[in-house]
Amino acid sequence: MRAATALLGAFLAVVASCAAAFSETPTIRIAVLKFGTVNWELNTIKFHQLDAERGFSLDIKGMAGGPAARVALQGGEADMIVADWLWVARQRAAGKDYVFIPYSKSVGGLMIPADSKATTLADLAGSKIGIAGGPLDKSWLILNAYASKMHGIDLKNETEQVFGAPPLIFKTALSGDLDGAINYWHFTAKMEAGGMRKLISTSDAAEALGLDPDMPLLGYVIDGKLLRDNPGLVENFTGASRAAKAILAEDDGEWDRLRDVMKAKSDGQFEALKAGFRAGIPAAGPVDEDSARRMFNLMSELAGEELVGKATELPDGIFVNPGS
Known part of the structure; x- marks a missing residue:
């Protein structure tokens, strides 16, 4: 009897352990500039629990600058950063399997x-x-x-x-x-x-210059392995990103909530920042690779290896848009 009870207890412990493992919420660690504008979107995701609704947890790591974020991604301390796709092209040409998910077309x-x-x-x-x-x-x-x-x-x-x-x-x-x-x-x-x-x-x-002004330059950058191993998780993140953008595109009250985060020092700054972010929301759908190729060729001509590294042409596989 004691043996049967012990066996049952061990079985239940294993079941509980397996259930806990299967129920564990996956986390995406994103390293971004501590006061960068992407935080407005990420804040909206967290505030409205758009990550939890889609079965994951977004862990936002504030960094001192872009180079620190890139080091975090390259060192495995982050799953995602924000960077421009020309940097991704340079990395892919150097053998790094990074991919780009459009975030913003805003430029100065x-x-x-x-x-x-x-x-x-x-x-x-x-x-x-x-x-x-x-x-x-x-x-x-x-x-x-x-x-x-x-x-x-x-x-x-x-x-x-x-x-x-x-x-x-x-x-x-x-x-x-x-x-x-x-x-x-x-x-x-x-x-x-x-x-x-x-x-x-x-x-x-x-x-x-013959380039597409609607070409999104900035995006979320992840390792291609994450996309291959867990495409559903990446699609859930992009769904949360699109949902946050939809809120920010339409809801002025959401911007009132974010005003302290934005550090706007006047009503004029606040309105200009709000309008600029909205204008930078890229259209849904895949990136036009012909447009990207024209931009890559111009950037390569203007700055050469110093900017694009070993890439002599636009590498394949840079752009992904899960769920589009």
Whole structure:
């Protein structure tokens, strides 16, 4: 009798252990810039439990910068980051099996002081331009190519460039110490709210160069192994992302809830950031790879191996859009 009871107890323990294992909620660890705009979407996912509804838990890891997030992904400390697909192309060419899920098509532009006499990029010859992101910043490359094609001016040789972190370029531009500034879209929105004006947007310049202005540049990046091993989990994440975007696209009250997270210092900044995020929501469906190929070829021509590494053409398998 005792043996039977012991056997039954052992069996029930095994059943309980198996049940716990099967009921354990999978977690996606995403490493993102601590105060980046992607947090508005991720916050919306968590607040409305869009992850739990889809059977997973989103674990948000705030990082000091993009390089730290990339190290976390490469070191196995994170399952997902946000990066541009050109970085993914470079990594795939180097043998890394990373894939890209579209997140945003928002880009910045070149901002000038409100009292500037400039009407085209050609008017900036001899001036000082602040550029966030360094000499390989995609907006800088596109705007320089546009200036060359449309105005016959080489901005790199005919202007003084000041490179710095986005917040520094933002503050320096607003202080009037720059004749023009190229920054990420949310800083561009804040500069516009602060009285500066946009000389030209990166999307308009891209379109003039034959590129698709609706091409999403930023996306969620994961290891291809995760997609192969657990496609349902990846599809559930993208479903939560789309649901959060739908809320943010329509619900002004949701933005009121997020206002403290956004760090908007004025009503003007708040409205500009809200409008900019909404404008950057990409259309549903797969990425147009022909458009991506045209952009890759231009970026490769402009910056070469320094930007795209060993990639000589757009690698296969970069873009995925589960559930589209």
